[in-house]
Amino acid sequence: MELVITTDGDVRMIYAESIDLHAIGLPSIRRGSHVEPTAGGCWTADLSPVGGPVLGPFPIRSLALDAEIDWLHQHWLLPN
Template structure:
C-alpha cells in the first residue's frame, strides 16, 4: 500500500484524512474516527470493498484482501478525501447515501 498521507483541512479548521497508523491524528486535536467503508469476503472466497457509507460504489471482487484494501484507499483518496469538508459526513447507515 502507498505510504502517502493526505490531510485536507477546510476553511473552518475541519480536517479529513484516510486513517493511517503512521500518523497520530491526536496531534491535530480530538479526532473523530469513523468507518468509511468495509472490506469483506464474498461467498466464493474473494473480496469486495463497499464504500456506501461515503456515497461510493462496491469495488471488486478481488482475489486478494490486500487488492480490495488498495482499491478502497485509492477510491477514498480520489473521490472522497477532497469533497467539501464543510459538509463532512460519513453515513452510519450504508443503506442511505449521504
C-alpha cells in the same frame, strides 16, 4: 499521509497510524468503507458509508484494500 483541512477547520484523511491524531486535537474517526470476504472466497470494498459503490470482487484482500484507498483518494478525500 495526506491531511486535508477545510475552511471550517475540519481535517479529512485516510486513517493511518503514521501520526498521533491527538496531537492535532480530539479525533472523530468514522468508517469510510468495509472490506469483506464474499461467499465465494473473493473480497469486496463497500464504500457506501461515504456514498460510494461496492468495488470488486477481487481475488485477494490486498487488491480490495488498494482499490478502496484509490477510490477514497479520488472521490472522497479531495471533493470537488
